Amino acid sequence: MYEIPLFTLNGTDVLLTFYIDGAGLVFLSFVLAISSSVVLFSGSYMKEDFFVTRFTLLVLLFVMSMGLLIISLNMISILLGWDGLGVVSYILVVYYQNEKSNAAGMITALTNRLGDAAILLTIGLLVESGSWNFMFCVEDLLPDSMWYAGLLVVLASITKSAQMPFSAWLPAAMSAPTPVSALVHSSTLVTAGVYLMIRFNPLLQASGAMWALSTIAFLTTFMASTSALWECDLKKIVALSTLSQLGVMVMTLSMGFPLLALFHLLTHATFKALLFMCSGKIIHTLGDTQDIRGMGGLLNSLPLTAAFFNLANFALCGFPFMAGFYSKDLLVESVLSGDANIFNISLMCLMVGLSSAYSVRLTFLSLINAPSLHVVTSVSEEDKLVSGAYIMLGVLATTSGAVLSWMLLPTPAMITLPPLLKLLAVGLMATGAAAGAPISASLKVKYILFKEFFMNMWLLPNISSASPSKGGFNMNTVVSSLDLGWAELIGGKGSYALFTSLSSYLPKGVYTTTLSFQLLGGLIIVLLATLIL
Incomplete structure (x- = not known):
């Protein structure tokens, strides 16, 4: 210190x-x-x-x-x-x-x-x-x-x-x-x-404050995961996956596992940075196109980037013995062996499964599907700077989970569970992957209102930014219109005309009496002020 x-x-x-x-x-x-x-x-x-x-x-x-x-x-x-x-x-x-x-x-x-x-x-x-x-x-x-x-x-x-x-x-x-x-x-x-x-x-x-954190974390993860399942912008999908994993970290913290939350934060940092780098390279290759519906077949045109992109996606899913597997598996086992109720256990399992679903959808649409672009830019992957960055983060995304489980956690971090519960994390990953595959195969625009709701993050941008700004601009228009109409009639000009018309009905003696009272009142105030001072 x-x-x-x-x-x-x-x-x-x-x-x-x-x-x-x-x-x-x-x-x-x-x-x-x-x-x-x-x-x-x-x-x-x-x-x-x-x-x-x-x-x-x-x-x-x-x-x-x-x-x-x-x-x-x-x-x-x-x-x-x-x-x-x-x-x-x-x-x-x-x-x-x-x-x-x-x-x-x-x-x-x-x-x-x-x-x-x-x-x-x-x-x-x-x-x-x-x-x-x-x-x-x-x-x-x-x-x-x-x-x-x-x-x-x-x-x-x-x-x-x-x-x-x-x-x-x-x-x-x-x-x-x-x-x-x-x-x-x-x-x-x-x-x-x-x-x-x-x-x-x-x-x-x-x-x-833990109960409030638990509710906020679940809503954040569920919103981000469902939005990522419908989103078509590559960078936005990766951003929503970050939001989803942040919710998992906060949920872990709210259940009383701060060290596990830090463990997942560190492993997530490695493969998420790699995922963003590969996304940037893909976007450059396709002429700054971010729509994943226009991608496909990148395994042939960008083999190195596609390999590391898949590696980062596998780590995000929690594929066995990748970085994300160690944190997610230990998280699920800790929740199962702890004093969490069935509701929190179900929420945590849903969070883990949804992360596999949108990761598999992203892999299918961007790498495995047939190319859907008419023109594919040919870009060399012989850049040593990019390759060096890939390799550094690829090693971390592969080994950081095992290394941190030895360094950060009490050794050995072993939890005894029945065989079925022991395999639950792998089962959740497989279930999420199986659910993400048919979603990626269906690109038809159905239930347009339903998709609009999820693709727009449950309308949060409209609520938090667009609505207040639009309300302010609309209020400006309303006030301007009123100023040219009713406000002018009721305000200064209207009041002047009203009192002018009323004063015409008063006799001249009233003016004299009113003026006398005003002068007398002013004189009394001056005398009182003089006596006091």
Whole structure:
């Protein structure tokens, strides 16, 4: 632990406290490893960009903010990293400077500002304990303050991790360049909220916020999974898969397994970054086409990218002995052997199965189906930067699950269950894959309202962004029309005309009497003021 004193305010020392423990060190190592692969990939992806140096510096500043958040022990230093992530993410989302990017950056910034406000209010509440150190806040807070602090931490975390009803900004942030998406969706911005809840887990348990987290997590995962089953935009499908897995992490945390939530967060970061890199390469190959209905046959034209894309998808499904298998299998077994009720067990099994369904659909439509494009751009895969980034993340996506299960968890992490329950995780993966195959084979537009509902994330973008803005513009039109019509008649001109017409009925003596009373009243007020002073 290392402390930097800033000043003392009303008997409270304001410190910047940095603390490195096992969990923080492992997370920071993964962030740096994934960031190095992303910077390597961006050297090829952004080589034709005129401001590539500025882009690289922004990415490094983004990683520094995440590192500051990871090693921070109190809320003051956490706020510095938290705000750094928010500001730099806005700059990166609006990097291409067009109307769509500006709109996406605005909804991203405004949503994350709610979390910033919650962090500031939490800092104010923790003054009661005499310290902003989250290790000791549970012991020193009053019950009411603890409840409010837990609520504010949950609000800050779900805005940053895009849980419902704040999920609309995450797919909108796809306007940023693909290397930024690979970094944001794997180990930095969206995982910051989950990491904050893991750090504040004792406070959340003491405040009784776990039931609310469980409900939010299930709704987020179910919404993201069903939307990914109907979506046709490649990058948006990968973004929705991130949203789904974030819900799984929060659900795991709400069931009382913070270490398992961190385990799944780390394994997910490896294959999700690889999945985004491969998606960016595929989109470049097809002339910036993101519609998966126009893809197919990429195993022949992009064999290396297709191989690593499949590897990342298998890890996402939880294929045996890939990175995602170790975290999901241990998660299912822990829920089955714990004190969770049948409802929570069913929800967790549904979450695991749905992730296999949309992954298999993505693989079928983009790689295995017959090519449906008339023109396929021929792109060489001999780029050493891209190949190096693929190999680094491919090794992590294959081995990180086994390595982390030895390093992060108590050894041996063995749970004794009947054989059928022991094979449940593999069975859920196979069931989800079997359900995803027929969905991918059916591309006909049926039940258009049903598909519109799911493809638009249960209409969340309309509710959280489009409706308020449209309401404001419509109100502007209404007020302008009223100002030219009824408001003018009822307001200034109408009142003037009304009182002018009424005054014509009053006799002249009334004017004289009224003026006399006004002068007399003014004289009395002046005399009273003189006597008082």
